Amino acid sequence: MSDEKRTQETEEQRRKRISGYGMGGVDTVMSVDAVAKEAERIAANAPKEEDLLHLAGGEAFLSIEKLRAGYGRMEILHEFDLRIGKGQSLCLIGPNGAGKSTVLHSIFGFTNIFAGVVRIGEKDVTHMKPNQKLLEAGVAYILQDNSVFPDMTVEENLWMGGFLKNRPEEAREAAEKVFEKYPRLAARRKQPARVLSGGERRLLEISRALVMQPEVLLVDEPSIGLEPRFIDMVFEILEDLQKTEGKTIIMVEQNAKKGLEFADIGYVLVSGQLAKAGPGDELLEDPDVGRLFLGG
Ligand SMILES: Nc1ncnc2c1ncn2[C@@H]1O[C@H](COP(=O)(O)OP(=O)(O)OP(=O)(O)O)[C@@H](O)[C@H]1O
Numbered sequence: 001m002s003d004e005k006r007t008q009e010t011e012e013q014r015r016k017r018i019s020g021y022g023m024g025g026v027d028t029v030m031s032v033d034a035v036a037k038e039a040e041r042i043a044a045n046a047p048k049e050e051d052l053l054h055l056a057g058g059e060a061f062l063s064i065e066k067l068r069a070g071y072g073r074m075e076i077l078h079e080f081d082l083r084i085g086k087g088q089s090l091c092l093i094g095p096n097g098a099g100k101s102t103v104l105h106s107i108f109g110f111t112n113i114f115a116g117v118v119r120i121g122e123k124d125v126t127h128m129k130p131n132q133k134l135l136e137a138g139v140a141y142i143l144q145d146n147s148v149f150p151d152m153t154v155e156e157n158l159w160m161g162g163f164l165k166n167r168p169e170e171a172r173e174a175a176e177k178v179f180e181k182y183p184r185l186a187a188r189r190k191q192p193a194r195v196l197s198g199g200e201r202r203l204l205e206i207s208r209a210l211v212m213q214p215e216v217l218l219v220d221e222p223s224i225g226l227e228p229r230f231i232d233m234v235f236e237i238l239e240d241l242q243k244t245e246g247k248t249i250i251m252v253e254q255n256a257k258k259g260l261e262f263a264d265i266g267y268v269l270v271s272g273q274l275a276k277a278g279p280g281d282e283l284l285e286d287p288d289v290g291r292l293f294l295g296g
């Protein structure tokens with residue numbers, strides 16, 4: 001058997017294996033009928049493209065167009081659309097497993113994209129690798145999970161933000177600005193990050209993104225696991241980043257009240273599709289949103 005032949009066969013076996021596995025899970029959760037009904041209902045009331053553009057102030061800086069994306073061969077987002085103007089903030093809410101984190105993953109380049117386009121400014125960034133996303137498209141991603149380096153000092157953690165961009169000098173200057181703004185971090189700059197409390201770590205993670213000087217900030221669950229005064233502090237930083245530094249912010253927030261109060265635009269995601277969109281403060285008043293996500 002030639003080498004070429006052998007490679008082909010292996011490739012085919014691999015495809016079979018993945019398709020068998022990938023086709024498994026979905027139908028077992030909901031009957032095909034129920035899924036189709038739910039999808040129909042959502043599609044009938046889904047916001048239109050012009051509504052999304054209007055919310056974005058008439059001109060999108062970042063846009064996601066008819067995106068179909070997921071993991072392996074499993075499609076999680078079905079023709080998902082998003083528009084956000086430069087310097088705006090957008091908050092995604094929705095039930096667990098709806099695909100909120102997957103939207104952020106897809107912008108950053110962590111998913112398989114089957115169809116659709118992600119654009120930032122004039123650039124098509126759909127198939128850019130995560131490291132290019134930061135360097136070439138100016139996107140920084142603050143993960144849902146803890147991402148500080150525990151054995152490095154607080155200031156070294158901040159400088160890391162600059163190494164990721166190959167700009168260590170600028171990073172040091174930016175880090176000094178962070179310390180001027182947040183005395184809480186300055187007081188601990190020479191200590192290893194592991195001594196920080198949960199809230200202080202979140203502060204450090206968000207400040208590190210600031211040192212990377214991105215245009216677009218993706219933030220997954222900024223308030224997760226924090227007590228109220230830290231939640232307020234985290235939202236103050238985000239507000240500062242948006243209002244003073246002009247960053248464009250897309251966030252996912254389980255705390256729908258906080259997220260929608262903060263954001264210019266709110267999106268409700270259900271089963272990988274956009275179910276509702278509106279100004280953050282209007283969605284806060286929406287009875288469905290209240291019933292489902294605000295406990296009222
Ligand atoms: N790395 C992965 N590999 C395979 N499937 C994944 C992966 N990450 C998420 N999924 C699946 O994609 C679907 C959407 O997950 P996602 O994390 O986007 O939901 P979410 O809306 O952020 O939920 P939560 O509110 O619980 O954070 C889920 O069914 C999940 O099991």
Ligand SMILES: [Mg+2]
Nearest residue numbers: 100101144252
């Ligand atoms: Mg999530």
